[in-house]
Amino acid sequence: MATTQNETQENGMNGNPLPASKLQQEPLKNSGSIDHLKYVDVTPIIGREYPTAKIKDILAAPNSDQQLRDLAITICERGVVFFRAPQDDLTVEEQKHVTYMLGKLTGRPEGHGLHVHPLDNDPNNLAMADGTRDPNIYVINSEAMKKLYKTAKRPPLDQPRDLSREWHSDSCYENCPSDFSFLRMQDTPPSGGDTLWCSGYELYDRMSPSFRGYLETLTATCSQYELYKSACEVGGYEVISPRGSPLNKDFEFSPSHPVVRTHPVTGWKSVFAGAGLHVTRINGVTSYEDTMIRDYVMRLITRNHDGVARMHWTRQSCAIWHNACTLHAATPDTHLVDDGLRVGVRATGIGEVPYLDPASKGRREALGLPLY
Template sequence: MAPALDQIILSSTEKDNGLADRNTFATRVAGMGADPEKKALLANVTKRIDYSPKFGTELHGIKLSELTEQQSDELAALIAERGVVFFRNQSDFDLKEHVKLGSRWGPLHVHPLVPHTTENPEVIVLDSRLSPPGRYNTNNSWHSDVSFEPYPSSFSILKFDEIPEAGGDTVWSDGYQLYDSLSPSIQAFLEGLTATHTSDIFRVFQASTGRKTFGKLNDSSHPVVRTNPVTGWKSIFTNSVFTREIDNVTAQESKWILDYLNDVISKRLDYQVRFRWEKDSVAIWDNRSSFHTGVPDFKPYFRRGLRVTVSGEKPYFDKEASTTQAKVFAKVSEAIVAKQEAAENAKQETIEKASATIA
């Protein structure tokens, strides 16, 4: 159950004006070294729905509140590969379990401005009732959570307990496929660049409302092409909300690069999956290699939920050790084609045997 209004902290006081300054980085990479087949996790799956061949998966039969350490590590690896993983019917995944799962993967991030619960400042409250007109809003704006931090988020875990009767979906886009879609020349060019990510959107909101922050509003520089440490795959790591500029190029060149990348993120439907929320649904995604946006189409209904954001490692690009999703998926694609061909051949053999029997 989501916290009552009197359990939500909207603005900083002297007691908690330095909470976000305690944010740190993960000392281990969750999912790295996990069983590639993820047997412990997938043994309990009763149904798996892949939203697209490369991106987005829904798992049935899993109770997030009952995961073992091994299963949670394999889940982290699966999320790094699939970008975002969805779960339904997680009524027992309460605030305590929410925090527990996130903490297994790394230190939990305290947001410098978004309202949080009194009990756990790491648990942010996403309640449309708390949103005054003109607030900062990352709905309808593609982003990777808290990319302005020196150690941005690895994973985010989101559960809504109040769903609008219509609208309110969330859409994710795949940073791996975005990188793979670029020509080799543009890939090589972007691999040599960094970009500045900022808290400017929150500074504007703070200036207009006077709301006090829970800590410093950071700006950070990160590589434009990032290596996901779990998969080793290359992903684009810029977004339209927090990336202010490409470093060491002209303002016009920066705008050209970011406009193009943001345009691809938002318009390439073949890189995207869309999730229709239900009560007690949970989405967990990898912020290092995916982007997401809420769809602000649910007025006059309300939407309310809780999110835990896991702090990750400092973003890096390793040219020598990195590979691409496309190269890895080429082998998977061959297996899928072979399976389909075998099924077609078996079907044809059955038809031929039946024809021979009739004859």
């Protein structure tokens, strides 16, 4: 059984009581091994782009593990990093290796690895470009996803679409959600199809101290039970189990996660289960309060676009992000252009049970930055 949030806070990561002033897990420090790579920060708050770096060179370096560890810490601090130069020399096995090692080198729990999509048995899942399939690679295809999620409820076609429903953190419907996600875009439309990431750190910091303190007392149910159950029943296949962790099994798709969580690598607080596609209910409040809280968090995303990084995809460019401190949203506008096919391959790791450490701080407070 997964450790509860309160048990983790009271007993610490190893079961021993912890003083409130000491972090359960000390933040990791960057050694500077990738400081030689040219980069530009997408915004002062979130995102970093490496315009010329090749991931293959990091893997070939004599200190490859050190560079991957520093890359992982950078991702955790910046939320998301982009590799703009075409990474067409990177194999799928290398993409999986990078995703696995980013988590392993930064404290991913033993026995946790790469996620397998719950509907991997669905015949509508596409093969990769070479015609093969891999359980740890999810092929994102704008047309195939319509078939894969054919049992999902869809908004009326005669109404403008509410694109706020696209925001989410990967697999937070699992008992142990995703840590690092690594997406490489193989085919891109002539325009559109951008992906946006927002900083969960900044969402936390944009709230008043009293309001964020209240949200720290809350958990939220994150569920995709009905979707995956109906898809398996209609398709006549079994759900994948386990999925990157022994705790992610069967149809356990309705966990409760903290609305505010502590990032295990940086030690910073981040809004996690406060809004988004997979968040179905703020627990312990009335229906009106549930709607009000989730609408407020979503308004923070749309109102503060300085906390958002946008990626306009080019062929074989890559994005790697950490799901504990970001939400992201794909822009579903490729149907408006000719030849609007958008295809990418994604590998995703599985991290720990989310927790809130009472000794952790917000990003701005930890870095000594202005409150607003």
